[in-house]
Amino acid sequence: MLEQPVKFNLQQERDFGEKLNGSFTFVSQNFKPLLLLLIKGAVPLAIIAGIAQGVYTSGLFSAMDTIRNSNEITDVGVFSLNWLSTVFAPVYLLSILFIFMTMVMTQCIVYGYMKIYNEKSGSVISETEVFEIVKRKFIIVLLADFVVAFITILAMVFLLIPGIYLGVVFIFVVPLVVIENHSLGSALSRCFVLIKDKWWSTLGLVFVATIISYMMSMIFALPTFAITMARSLQLIKGELLWTHILAGVIATTGQYVLYSFVSVVIGIQYYNLHERIEGKGLRAMIDSIGAEKRQSDLNTGDF
Numbered sequence: 001m002l003e004q005p006v007k008f009n010l011q012q013e014r015d016f017g018e019k020l021n022g023s024f025t026f027v028s029q030n031f032k033p034l035l036l037l038l039i040k041g042a043v044p045l046a047i048i049a050g051i052a053q054g055v056y057t058s059g060l061f062s063a064m065d066t067i068r069n070s071n072e073i074t075d076v077g078v079f080s081l082n083w084l085s086t087v088f089a090p091v092y093l094l095s096i097l098f099i100f101m102t103m104v105m106t107q108c109i110v111y112g113y114m115k116i117y118n119e120k121s122g123s124v125i126s127e128t129e130v131f132e133i134v135k136r137k138f139i140i141v142l143l144a145d146f147v148v149a150f151i152t153i154l155a156m157v158f159l160l161i162p163g164i165y166l167g168v169v170f171i172f173v174v175p176l177v178v179i180e181n182h183s184l185g186s187a188l189s190r191c192f193v194l195i196k197d198k199w200w201s202t203l204g205l206v207f208v209a210t211i212i213s214y215m216m217s218m219i220f221a222l223p224t225f226a227i228t229m230a231r232s233l234q235l236i237k238g239e240l241l242w243t244h245i246l247a248g249v250i251a252t253t254g255q256y257v258l259y260s261f262v263s264v265v266i267g268i269q270y271y272n273l274h275e276r277i278e279g280k281g282l283r284a285m286i287d288s289i290g291a292e293k294r295q296s297d298l299n300t301g302d303f
Contacts, residue, residue, distance in 0.1 A: 010118045010271045019205055019272060023265045034113060037130055038257055042105040046253040049098035054248030056092045057224075058241045061231050102256045104142045108134040110263040111178035118179075118271070137178050144173050144184050168203045169195050175270040194273045202269055209265035213258050220254025223247035 008026050027034070112133035116125050148170040156163025169191050176187040176194075195202055224247040230236045 008117075010114060010268070011275050012271070013275050014268070014272050016201060016205060019265070019268050020208065023209070023261070023268050026268065027261060027264055030113070030117070033125065034110070034260065035257075037109045037113065037127060038106065038260060040127070041109050041131065041134060042102050042256060042260075043253055045098050045102040045105055046256045047249050049095050049102055049256075050249030050252035051245050052091050052095035052098060052248075053252060054245030055241065056089060056095055057228075057248065058244040059089060059091070061240075061244075099252065099256070100145070101142070102252070103259065104138060104145055105134070106256060106260050107145075107174050107263055108137050108141050108178060110260050111175050111267055112137065114264075114267045114271075115179045133178065140177055140184060141174050144177055144187065147184065147188075148173055165199070168199055168206070171202065171206060171266055172270050172273075175267055179267075179270070194270070194277070198273055198276075202273075205265060205269055206262070209262045213261045216261075217255040217258045220258075221251045224251045 008022070008029055010026075014022055109130060112130045113125065115133065116129050148167075152163050152167040152170065154163075155166050170188065172191045172194050173184070173187045176182045176190050177184065180187075180190075182190055227236075227240070227243060227247050231240070
């Protein structure tokens, strides 16, 4: 069982500062259970992505060393083909696939946890409950992320501004799929209702959260940065396969565990906008106060 009881009110309207502070509060209160879930769910995928990234980087530098040490290139066509096969090697595509799957798994875990967290009142949350949601939602979330990325990139290629607009609007597709059990189509439509008059505040919030997450993740990228600089300046030479793999695993794992903070911020904003429209949290608070008043009246009548 995950030991963290429900203490933080998700279903509540908040201003910009309260959303950021609330995100930090939620993460601090739920750090251990969320970290354990990410270690069991997302980290194995991130490790595979990191290994693939390390193998790819090592191969890329080896190819560059070969070119640097060659006195002449006898066949430009063969050289170009070999270089392209190195740059777009299968291991590169494998790393992209597992990075994408790591992101999807992180989203499923965070939003699944937030869903259960909001529904329970003081009860412990079990790993089984969260991973049950992950099993049910992983494929549709993967599809949703792919569709949103495709629509956004396509819109940006033809018209930059609409692409940026849609990218922000569709940030809530995954929370809607996981938390409200929407289909992909209805989630895409619901996003426009949810974000109405709150597009700029959502953009600002996610931008700040991304910057914070990126700055924190830089420490995990330091080994990769150091090795890349050293090899580029030819300060170190050789295969260095395992060094690249270790650096890749550290960078990928650290960065995508910290990516969960951005997901939490988006989740907090989702609940903020949902409460703004539905008012469920306020009604629940009023009902709770009414129930306490009735109980107090009954207790008073006993004397």
